[in-house]
Amino acid sequence: MNADQQARDVKAGRLDPDAYSDLFSDLHPPLDxxxxxxxxxxxxxxxxxxxxxxxxxxxxxxxxxxxxxxxxxxxxxxxxxxxxxxxxxxxxxxxxxxxxxxxxxxxxxxxxxxxxxxxxxxxxxxxxxAEKQFFTRAPSTGKRVAVVGAGPAGLACAHRLAVKGHDVDVYEAHPKAGGLNEYGIASYKTPDGFAQAEVDYITAIGGITMHYEKALGAEISLSQLSADYDAVFLGMGLAGVNALSIDGADADGSLDAVSWIGDLRQASDVSTVPVGRRVVVIGGGMTAVDAAVQAKALGADEVTICYRGPKERMKASEYEQEIAKVRGVSIRYGMNPKSMIVEGGAIAGITFDRGGETVTIACDEVMKAIGQAFVPDSLNGSGETIALDGGRVAVDEEGRTSMAKVWAGGDCVNAGDDLTVTAVSQGRDAAESIHSALSA
CATH class of the missing domain: 1.10.1060.10 (Alpha-helical ferredoxin)
Structure with a gap:
């Protein structure tokens, strides 16, 4: 534990060892x-x-x-x-x-x-x-497709293209596939390594080659992929994090919730992950709930979700909010962040405006779950060629971008609701469009 963590009362192993397996067990036990x-x-x-x-x-x-x-x-x-x-x-x-x-x-x-x-x-x-596969690859078409991003959109696209007989190279910035399924979803929703087991099941179709730690705009470029492949699918998700523009927003103890969840997901032993004694989570979506519930499960004494709008506008469903409350998380609405209280360079609290009233909550960690953003710089010089819509890649009803040979889907496009199931449908449908174009 470093000095800053100690000053903020942040530590690992707050609970008895046996408690962690129970608190991080399957949220919904399967039906027999x-x-x-x-x-x-x-x-x-x-x-x-x-x-x-x-x-x-x-x-x-x-x-x-x-x-x-x-x-x-x-x-x-x-x-x-x-x-x-x-x-x-x-x-x-x-x-x-x-x-x-x-x-x-x-x-x-x-x-x-x-x-x-x-x-x-x-x-x-x-x-x-049962390792039962229901799909077999069609005879090879000789066509090659590059897929950028091994999340739900990218792998759904890759699988459907592989079934059609195309050879697919998937380029993933992380050392593992799965996207937010692997790095951004609460551990208690997908325990026992399910995300990677599913990736293995999907890629078992054959014809899909994975390339890890290859980020668009760094190790690979869109211009080169377009030149080397018959088609390209962009499914790289959202690499940016929305900023919290208040004083002290970057003080020690101010964390990005998505990154924190990702680190927790990759921990071999969750009991070794430090957490504050009093945690505030800013946001109103699924990420806010996932971060809050897991902070409580790691042994935080008090965890409070602060959402700026009314309850009915919260993006997290009523069911998800209820899960948080049952797990001991408080949810406060109409809380608009004003400033962090910083002592000795570390978070000591946060103030909010609540309908004209100033509300102060003492805390030693603040997790920001205020949304992610698409970073067009990753298009590596192709920003002027690929049209954007609302800050994300613009696509038509089949997932085509404004750039020839390039399709896109998932969170990087402005045509969905940031749900896994929607990303899957967009990747699948883009694959059908790509197949039609390559078969013409």
Missing amino acids: GHEAHVEADRCYFCYDAPCMEACPTSIDIPMFIREISTGNPLGAAKTIFEQNIFGGMCARVCPTETLCEEVCVRETAEGKPVKIGLLQRFATDAAMA
């Missing part, structure tokens, strides 16, 4: 076979299924639930993977409570929807455990 059959029998198998309409990847939900109910979980997994090759991860992290389950007829009639997410996990876990 009997539970899955009972839950599947609750589905009405609607002909005009509103759940399917609400799914960004258009999974045939009534079909896969019917397959589970008839004792065919592998068939259900095939139905899921045909539309969403990241079906396993989406079953764990997708906000089903505001998508498919929100519009479930059972939810409308009883306030208790069919547990679509858990049923999807039951099926996809069965397929992955």
Whole structure:
């Protein structure tokens, strides 16, 4: 522990060793076979299924639930993977409570929807455990495609292109694939190395070559990729972090929540990760909740999420907010940051304006979860060629950018909602467009 951490009362190992495995265990224990059959029998198998309409990847939900109910979980997994090759991860992290389950007829009639997410996990876990592959590569087309970014958008695109018979090189800036699935999602949502297991399952199709620690604008350039490959897909996500423009924002103890979550995810032993005694998280999205809950799980005495707007505008769903509260996190609304209180170069508190009233919260760590930004500099001189929209890459309905031979999808484009499931759909659909262009 360095001097600054000690002054701020930041340390590791705040809890008994056995407590960590419990607090970081699976948020939603999986259904067993009997539970899955009972839950599947609750589905009405609607002909005009509103759940399917609400799914960004258009999974045939009534079909896969019917397959589970008839004792065919592998068939259900095939139905899921045909539309969403990241079906396993989406079953764990997708906000089903505001998508498919929100519009479930059972939810409308009883306030208790069919547990679509858990049923999807039951099926996809069965397929992955059996190492059952449902796709085979078509004969080689001789075409080569470069994919930048090994997150959900990039790997969904790479997988669909590999199925079509194209050879795909995936360039990833990090030493591991997975994107935010690996570096940005709470450990208790995807324990036991699931993110990497899913990457291995997806790339087992063949025809996909991974190149790690190759960042666009540094080790690789878009101009060179465009020259060397028949097509390029950009799925590099958001590399920038929105700044908190208040006095003391960069003092010791002021952390970027996404980076902190990433470091925690890569720790071989979470009990070795230091955390403050009193933590404030600024933001209102899923990252804010993930950071806050995990800070509490590491042994922080007090964790408070401070969101500048009203509760109804919070990006994190009502369900996610409830998880935070159950785990001991306080959430305060209408809290607009004014300044950090800095003593001896370190965070000692933070002040907010709350409807004209000044509110001060004592703390030794502040985690900023106020959003990420696309960094167009990574386009490496192609910024004038590729049009931007709202600070991100502009694309048409098929994912084409304004630059010939280049498609894009996921968080780097201004055409989605920053959800894993949306990124998957954009990568998949761009792959179909690329295949059509290469087959013409």
